[in-house]
Amino acid sequence: MNDILAKLNIQALNQGVSTGLNWINTNGAVIDSYSPVDGKLLARVTTCSREAYEQVIATATAAFAEWRMVPAPKRGEIVRQMGEALRENKEALGQLVSYEMGKSLQEGYGEVQEMIDICDFAVGLSRQLYGLTMHSERPMHRMYEQWHPLGIVGIISAFNFPVAVWSWNSMLGWICGNVCIWKPSEKTPLCAVAVQNIISKVLKANNIPEGVCSLVQGGRETGEWLAADTRIALISATGSTRMGRQVGAAVAARLGKSILELGGNNAIIISQHADLDMSLVGAVFGAVGTAGQRCTSTRRLIIHESVYDSFVQKLVNAYKQLKIGNPLDQHNHVGPVIDKDAVANYLQAIEQCKQQGGTFLVEGGVLEGAGFESGCYVKPCIAAVTNDMAIVQHETFAPVLYLIKYSDLNEAIALQNGVPQGLSSAIMTMHLREAEQFLAHTGSDCGIANVNIGTSGAEIGGAFGGEKETGGGRESGSDAWKAYMRRQTNTINWSTQLPLAQGIKFDL
Numbered sequence: 001m002n003d004i005l006a007k008l009n010i011q012a013l014n015q016g017v018s019t020g021l022n023w024i025n026t027n028g029a030v031i032d033s034y035s036p037v038d039g040k041l042l043a044r045v046t047t048c049s050r051e052a053y054e055q056v057i058a059t060a061t062a063a064f065a066e067w068r069m070v071p072a073p074k075r076g077e078i079v080r081q082m083g084e085a086l087r088e089n090k091e092a093l094g095q096l097v098s099y100e101m102g103k104s105l106q107e108g109y110g111e112v113q114e115m116i117d118i119c120d121f122a123v124g125l126s127r128q129l130y131g132l133t134m135h136s137e138r139p140m141h142r143m144y145e146q147w148h149p150l151g152i153v154g155i156i157s158a159f160n161f162p163v164a165v166w167s168w169n170s171m172l173g174w175i176c177g178n179v180c181i182w183k184p185s186e187k188t189p190l191c192a193v194a195v196q197n198i199i200s201k202v203l204k205a206n207n208i209p210e211g212v213c214s215l216v217q218g219g220r221e222t223g224e225w226l227a228a229d230t231r232i233a234l235i236s237a238t239g240s241t242r243m244g245r246q247v248g249a250a251v252a253a254r255l256g257k258s259i260l261e262l263g264g265n266n267a268i269i270i271s272q273h274a275d276l277d278m279s280l281v282g283a284v285f286g287a288v289g290t291a292g293q294r295c296t297s298t299r300r301l302i303i304h305e306s307v308y309d310s311f312v313q314k315l316v317n318a319y320k321q322l323k324i325g326n327p328l329d330q331h332n333h334v335g336p337v338i339d340k341d342a343v344a345n346y347l348q349a350i351e352q353c354k355q356q357g358g359t360f361l362v363e364g365g366v367l368e369g370a371g372f373e374s375g376c377y378v379k380p381c382i383a384a385v386t387n388d389m390a391i392v393q394h395e396t397f398a399p400v401l402y403l404i405k406y407s408d409l410n411e412a413i414a415l416q417n418g419v420p421q422g423l424s425s426a427i428m429t430m431h432l433r434e435a436e437q438f439l440a441h442t443g444s445d446c447g448i449a450n451v452n453i454g455t456s457g458a459e460i461g462g463a464f465g466g467e468k469e470t471g472g473g474r475e476s477g478s479d480a481w482k483a484y485m486r487r488q489t490n491t492i493n494w495s496t497q498l499p500l501a502q503g504i505k506f507d508l
């Protein structure tokens with residue numbers, strides 16, 4: 001791993017504040033990054049002081065004045081080069097993601113691939129920031145809309161996707177003409193240092209001004225500075241609903257813009273018309289992938305009573321085959337959870353589930369002994385529950401899967417929707433009517449609804465995000481770029497009269 005750290009220019013002690021080209025000295029506290037894989041201290045990072053923060057904001061403000069003058073397709077060209085730089089570093093960065101965060105190596109690579117994909121998407125988009133033209137009600141008038149950059153975009157990202165979620169926001173933010181300031185999770189600071197080093201080379205090679213791509217490492221207080229700062233036009237925050245409530249309220253109090261991508265409580269409905277083998281792959285990957293720490297992780301299976309026993313049998317057998325261990329070893333399916341706090345939350349959820357009446361079909365527990373010294377490896381577990389149990393209504397960021405039986409599709413959809421969160425959902429069925437019922441406006445209430453695909457692993461081309469406590473924001477594909485720009489409606493009169501709209505007469 002030392003080779004990887006060296007390749008990504010990670011030192012024993014890293015500066016945690018950058019304005020894109022250079023690291024800034026800061027006297028903020030130091031964060032230690034321990035790997036959940038083996039419990040070792042990987043490296044240390046200084047956090048952002050208030051003084052350094054002010055410097056970052058001033059530099060970003062000045063950079064915006066220059067960057068917005070670069071034509072969008074030319075900004076796209078810089079993003080294209082960033083995509084190339086990420087391709088070159090895919091292996092090293094994917095390994096670091098796996099080592100610092102704990103997800104399987106395949107998922108680490110997959111995360112870097114998402115970064116590359118969003119770069120490609122953003123390059124094309126840089127020539128397509130289309131506005132509409134409308135027909136004016138007045139003669140010899142033209143009406144149209146254009147999209148202008150916002151200014152500074154603040155990005156608060158979570159540990160579970162320590163690099164990809166930043167890239168969705170910043171790549172779109174940049175082609176839209178904004179400058180970006182990133183506060184990564186304090187649980188994965190080195191992934192951010194590595195990304196900053198990769199991007200910085202591209203910025204330098206193209207003489208891009210200091211301040212287009214800034215990084216401020218820190219904890220909760222740094223996030224609060226960003227959320228409350230009127231100089232930041234848009235805050236895009238990914239994380240828990242608890243965090244989102246605070247950030248969302250602080251940004252709303254100053255009438256700023258926000259994109260919130262918060263918790264999920266995602267379910268797969270497994271119908272009596274499902275292909276059960278296919279459903280099994282979707283359900284198991286959804287529940288145990290990233291050790292159940294994706295916001296799109298499958299938390300609930302809502303299974304038709306007629307296939308319940310046979311499917312549960314398959315599921316329990318599949319769980320017996322799961323190999324838990326070092327995520328860099330590709331024989332293992334499941335790595336550790338992020339830290340010991342996450343282990344405690346997992347244990348507490350199991351305890352509460354039992355107290356509230358849940359029955360475990362696959363027991364949980366913390367693994368001990370050789371290879372598990374970090375204390376962060378837990379057993380993916382399965383419990384039969386009812387949807388109204390408090391623990392089932394709550395998002396536990398760990399591999400705990402809840403099973404619920406149903407007899408009628410209306411009931412299944414009501415159960416699927418009957419939680420406070422609304423991110424991702426899926427139905428497994430070969431029956432056209434069922435699929436359409438699930439996708440109709442009376443069906444799933446989530447931002448993502450899939451048929452014969454699990455709840456996790458969305459492609460970057462679609463808008464990503466969800467409803468209710470998930471926060472309502474959309475990031476990544478489709479027209480999510482519009483949230484990173486301000487819309488201006490322009491009406492131009494090329495006649496010799498000044499007719500008023502709505503036919504109002506006003507003669508002088």
Ligand code: UN1
Pocket residue numbers: 114160161165238293294295296455456457458459
């Ligand atoms: C997240 O967990 O915050 O859909 C993002 C997925 C990934 C992104 C998840 N593409 O599972």
